[in-house]
Amino acid sequence: MSLEIVNDRTVTIRASIFEVQLTLVIAAVLVVLVVLMFLRSWRATIIAGVSLPLSIVATFATMWAAGFSLDNLSLMALTIGTGFIVDDAIVMIENIVRNIEEGKAPRQAALDGARQIGFTVVSLTVSLIAVFIPLLFMTGIVGRMFREFALTLTMAVVVSAVISLTLTPMLCAALLRFAPPPGQSRWEEMSQALDRAYHASLDWALKRETFMLALTVATLALTVVLYIVIPKGFLPRQDTGVLSAVLEASPDASFDSMTALQAKIADEFRRDPDVRGVTSVLGVGPLNATTNVARLTVMLRPHDERRENAERIADRLKAAGEKTPGATLYVQPVQDIQITTRPSRSQYQYTLTSADGGELLTWSNRLLGAVCA
Numbered sequence: 001m002s003l004e005i006v007n008d009r010t011v012t013i014r015a016s017i018f019e020v021q022l023t024l025v026i027a028a029v030l031v032v033l034v035v036l037m038f039l040r041s042w043r044a045t046i047i048a049g050v051s052l053p054l055s056i057v058a059t060f061a062t063m064w065a066a067g068f069s070l071d072n073l074s075l076m077a078l079t080i081g082t083g084f085i086v087d088d089a090i091v092m093i094e095n096i097v098r099n100i101e102e103g104k105a106p107r108q109a110a111l112d113g114a115r116q117i118g119f120t121v122v123s124l125t126v127s128l129i130a131v132f133i134p135l136l137f138m139t140g141i142v143g144r145m146f147r148e149f150a151l152t153l154t155m156a157v158v159v160s161a162v163i164s165l166t167l168t169p170m171l172c173a174a175l176l177r178f179a180p181p182p183g184q185s186r187w188e189e190m191s192q193a194l195d196r197a198y199h200a201s202l203d204w205a206l207k208r209e210t211f212m213l214a215l216t217v218a219t220l221a222l223t224v225v226l227y228i229v230i231p232k233g234f235l236p237r238q239d240t241g242v243l244s245a246v247l248e249a250s251p252d253a254s255f256d257s258m259t260a261l262q263a264k265i266a267d268e269f270r271r272d273p274d275v276r277g278v279t280s281v282l283g284v285g286p287l288n289a290t291t292n293v294a295r296l297t298v299m300l301r302p303h304d305e306r307r308e309n310a311e312r313i314a315d316r317l318k319a320a321g322e323k324t325p326g327a328t329l330y331v332q333p334v335q336d337i338q339i340t341t342r343p344s345r346s347q348y349q350y351t352l353t354s355a356d357g358g359e360l361l362t363w364s365n366r367l368l369g370a371v372c373a
Contacts, residue, residue, distance in 0.1 A: 006279050007299055012240045012336060020075040027082040028052055035090060040191060044093050047171045051089035052082065054167070055160040062155040068148055077152035084128055084157050088121045088164035096172040103178075110173035118165060125161040129154050235335065239310040242334040243298035243317065245269075247280075249326050253292040258282055262294045265321045265329070269298055272320070274306040274313050298331075 031052060036045040056078055060070075068074055095117040099109035135143075135150035205212050247265055249258055259282060266278045280296040300306060300313060308316075310333035318331040352367065354360035 016072050024079045031086050043175045048089050051163055052086050055085045055163050058159045059156040073149045074152045077149045081153045081156040085160040088161050089168050092164045092168045100178045106176050107173045110169040114169040121164050128157045238335050240334050241300045243314050244334050245296040246330040247294040248328040249292045251292055264324050268321050274301055276301045
């Protein structure tokens, strides 16, 4: 007997976590660079740069108190919230800088700026939280999946508001100084060019109110049309590099004939250039309800080593396997998120249960007749 790792499902999980972490880092860097570009102050950028990671790290404490973990949903919430988190700090910093430019001392400018903009920060936070209220109270399986996402994002926004009202003014009072620019630098020229372009576009739009209103209505109508036209589904299809295949033979097939048929199908699958390995389970058990059914797991090569995605490969293997006489195949890609109660031969299944076998048979036949009609 030998034990080998046939399929490692953690590969896709680790890859997903890495991608989300990379996206989070890129988002944080871009946010800080944008702050530097428009505020044109290293001191203000440092304050915003400190507020961003501190808000995310402080969110970990609230996540721990709520019993959450760092998974794809919570990390995705932190990634999306990167822009929201820094909004409050930017608004606070800009207002304090404005007070300093008016001639106030940094400490007084921080006090006045925080007093002037405090209500705005609170209103921004409340409005962002209101966006996620539908997700917080959504019922069903989707609601249970995305509740952690909505709560994590809500907690991050609240924590960032608290930091913006406390730590950010204190840092502004300690770090910001009024220093008029010594001359016209290239950075200043680029910023002024952006201001002129924005002013020109705004002036053009305000002079054409009828056109802008018509454009808004057309955009809304196009959005409704696209919502109707775009394909819809419960969960997105994934390419995890694994296929699940169900082999079905005639009801009177013996175990020996199923063994031979299964071996032929497995060999046919292994000949495919995109297949790395095949395992199969035969015999009555939790996976196979009858003796004429076998289940095969097909491991595909890495994405950069194969020509097509998992769905196309599944269709190709199904067509190749059904050339074998007496074989009926159901092949589908394995998904990371599978909401099922038992093994299925397709992406969707409808399960009927009852304590009365006769009543279950009656209603299952009625349901089957209605579906096939």
